[in-house]
Amino acid sequence: MNQKIDNLAKILIEKNIKPSYQRIKILEYLLNKKNHPTVDKIFSDLVKEIPTLSKATVYNTLDLFKEANLTRIVTIENNETRYDAKVSSHGHFKCESCGSIFDFEINIDSFLTDSLEHFKINGKNVYINGICPGCLQKD
Amino acid sequence: MNQKIDNLAKILIEKNIKPSYQRIKILEYLLNKKNHPTVDKIFSDLVKEIPTLSKATVYNTLDLFKEANLTRIVTIENNETRYDAKVSSHGHFKCESCGSIFDFEINIDSFLTDSLEHFKINGKNVYINGICPGCLQKD
DNA sequence: TTTTAAATTTATAATGATTATAAGATAGTT
DNA sequence: AACTATCTTATAATCATTATAAATTTAAAA
Numbered sequence: 001m002n003q004k005i006d007n008l009a010k011i012l013i014e015k016n017i018k019p020s021y022q023r024i025k026i027l028e029y030l031l032n033k034k035n036h037p038t039v040d041k042i043f044s045d046l047v048k049e050i051p052t053l054s055k056a057t058v059y060n061t062l063d064l065f066k067e068a069n070l071t072r073i074v075t076i077e078n079n080e081t082r083y084d085a086k087v088s089s090h091g092h093f094k095c096e097s098c099g100s101i102f103d104f105e106i107n108i109d110s111f112l113t114d115s116l117e118h119f120k121i122n123g124k125n126v127y128i129n130g131i132c133p134g135c136l137q138k139d
Numbered sequence: 140m141n142q143k144i145d146n147l148a149k150i151l152i153e154k155n156i157k158p159s160y161q162r163i164k165i166l167e168y169l170l171n172k173k174n175h176p177t178v179d180k181i182f183s184d185l186v187k188e189i190p191t192l193s194k195a196t197v198y199n200t201l202d203l204f205k206e207a208n209l210t211r212i213v214t215i216e217n218n219e220t221r222y223d224a225k226v227s228s229h230g231h232f233k234c235e236s237c238g239s240i241f242d243f244e245i246n247i248d249s250f251l252t253d254s255l256e257h258f259k260i261n262g263k264n265v266y267i268n269g270i271c272p273g274c275l276q277k278d
Numbered sequence: 279t280t281t282t283a284a285a286t287t288t289a290t291a292a293t294g295a296t297t298a299t300a301a302g303a304t305a306g307t308t
Numbered sequence: 309a310a311c312t313a314t315c316t317t318a319t320a321a322t323c324a325t326t327a328t329a330a331a332t333t334t335a336a337a338a
Contacts, residue, residue, distance in 0.1 A: 020287085022286085053287090060287085079296080
């Protein structure tokens with residue numbers, strides 16, 4: 001009946017995660033909005049569609065997704081955790097003036113040196129802060 | 140009389156920060172221990188020497204240092220902010236098994252692409268997670 | 279279809295890092 | 309010494325996250 005839902009469910013089942021309604025909706029949200037949402041943003045957006053949604057469910061689900069490698073935590077700020085649907089490797093730029101977060105392409109392996117050759121690498125985060133072009137122009 | 144204290148004081152004065160006893164001690168701590176301490180670690184270590192020390196002072200001072208570019212925030216975990224005395228650019232590796240944090244050399248500019256050419260860059264963070272050699276051997 | 283058990287979701291309370299506020303202490307200046 | 313601004317401290321407030329237990333849903337069995 002609903003092809004999209006089925007595809008999302010399949011993704012979850014492949015990871016041994018039961019495809020509950022909430023989980024499908026949260027996964028859909030993450031795959032659609034690629035703007036590193038906070039838990040709060042995810043919750044307040046989805047609660048419009050799922051009025052009974054609880055913030056604990058969002059936390060639980062994101063934790064599940066993280067374990068299953070469907071989602072990664074974006075390490076940008078220390079006060080609010082942000083999440084990304086696992087996609088191609090990219091870095092994050094945060095503007096200190098307007099607070100916007102920009103993605104940028106990155107050759108994720110180019111900066112790895114021999115010093116890590118005996119380490120098992122599971123994830124890479126590149127985070128740059130500064131002023132974005134828009135805010136630079138304002139000054 | 141105390142050459143070391145004088146040097147630390149000078150660093151602060153150059154940044155227009157009044158060299159109070161607490162500030163000098165916190166700066167000294169950061170420069171000596173380069174293990175990305177949390178606020179809690181800094182406080183509990185220093186309170187032995189300065190019994191009247193308040194955690195609020197540690198927060199205030201680190202904030203001052205950050206503004207003055209003496210210190211940078213290490214973006215590793217989201218639940219506990221860690222601080223580094225500003226030194227040569229390096230990345231951080233966190234072992235998911237034992238929790239240790241390793242520094243590693245990086246060619247900080249090699250991974251910057253054209254996509255950021257119109258951005259003003261103030262800081263760069265590279266954070267990698269995985270398993271360290273010691274924990275790999277245990278398995 | 280009902281029953282039952284397991285898993286999931288929800289509401290609520292607890293925790294813990296950080297921030298805000300105001301009172302007290304300190305240092306520099308006239 | 310008195311005055312003033314700054315710094316430090318203690319305390320309370322905030323806010324994201326985690327823990328807990330009850331309620332609901334799901335899936336399987338009878």
